[in-house]
Amino acid sequence: MGDFLRFNARKTGNRIERIDVSRIQLKNLNKSYSGGVHAVRDLNLDIADGELVVLVGPSGCGKSTTLRLIAGLEEATSGEIYLGNRLVNHLPPVERDIAMVFQNYALYPHITVWQNLAFGLKMRRIPKPEIQKRVMETAAILAIESLLDRRPWELSGGQRQRVALGRAIIRRPQVFLFDEPLSNLDAKLRIQMRAEIAHLHHRLETTTIYVTHDQVEAMTLSERIVVLDRGIVQQVDSPLNLYHRPANRLVAGFIGSPSMNFIEGRLTEGIFHSNSCHINMSGFPNGPVILGVRPEDFITDPVGPYFADVTFELVEHMGHETIAYFSRNGTQHVARFAADVSHTPGATIPLYIRPNAWHLFTADDAGKRLNETIRPMNSG
Ligand SMILES: Nc1ncnc2c1ncn2[C@@H]1O[C@H](COP(=O)(O)OP(=O)(O)OP(=O)(O)O)[C@@H](O)[C@H]1O
C-alpha cells in the first residue's frame, strides 16, 4: 500500500491506527567495537512498510548487532538509520517505537501473565480501561486468555514464549525486531510458533526484521532473505533464488542442508578438470574455478555429465530420503537420493550431475558466481 493510501486510510479511520509509515532504511551503516571488531560493514537495506524480512548468516556475522543498532541499544559508528522518514540515529530506544524480542526473553517471574502484559503500558501511563482492552485483545490474538492469572513458572516454554511475544505486540510498535525468538523451543513447538508468527504478521502487518539460524524458518517466513557474512550483505533475494542462484560461494554453502558440495578445479578450453572429474563447460574463461553441486543434484541416471565412480562410506536412510557420503581426494562429499534407493556402505557406483544444475564460482576469496545456471523450477 502506498503512502498516500495509508495516509488516507488513517484520515478516514477505516484502517488500524498506524501512526506513521514504518519503512526501515539503513544507509552505509557501520559498527566497529572497541576491540577492533568491525561487526557491521556498509550495510544498505530498505525494508518496506509492513514487510517481514529475515536476516540469516553464520554465528558472529553481525545479525544481533544490526538489530541492536536499529533498536538504539548500540550507537552506529557511521551511517544512517531511518524509520519512516525520520533519521533516528540519535534517538534513544524509547523514542523509536520499536519492540524487540530476544532469544532469552525475560518475563517478570513474580507477577501474573496479565501483569506481565500490562507492565509496559502502565509504565507509559496508559489509562486503565485502555490497558484492560489491550491485554484482552493481545491475549485473544495469542490464544492465552486462559493463562492470564498464572505466573511464568506455571507455563510451558511455548506459553512463556507467547507471553513474551504478547509483551511486544501489546505496545503496537511501528517495528518488530525478533532475534532468534524460537531457538529455545523444541522442534515441534518451533514449527507451531513459526506458523503463529507468520499468521501474526499477516494480521498486524507490522514491519518486522526476523533473525534466525534456522534455514527452514528463514525459507518459510519471508519472501525476502538477507544473507550476512562477516558484517557484509552477501545477497538479498527470495528463498528460491538464494537456493538456485546463490550470488557467491558463501551464500551457496550457507543456504541448503546438507550443504552444497564444492570441487576445486580448472577450466581449460571449455572443459572443467579436477582430480575427480572432467566436464564440458564452454563459455567461461580459462583459469581456476570451484564447481558447486547440491547433494540432490548428484544422480545415478546417466542423463547428465559423468562425475565419477564413487564408493559410499556412510549411508543414512532417513525414511523420506537417503543421504550418502563419499570422499574424493580427501574431501568428503554428500549426495541425497530418493527414499527408496538401496545403496549400502562400500557400494561403488557411477554418479552423474543433473543437467544444468551445477554452479560455477571463482576460486578467489570473493567466490563470485560465474554461470547463469537456471535450473528449471519444475525439474524434480
Ligand atoms: N559488545 C561487544 N563488544 C565487542 N565485540 C562485540 C560486541 N558485541 C558483539 N561483538 C562482536 O561483533 C560480531 C558480531 O556479533 P553479533 O552478536 O552481531 O553476531 P550474530 O550474527 O548475532 O551471531 P550469533 O548468530 O552467534 O548470535 C562478533 O564478532 C562479536 O564477537
Ligand SMILES: [Mg+2]
Ligand atoms: Mg546474535
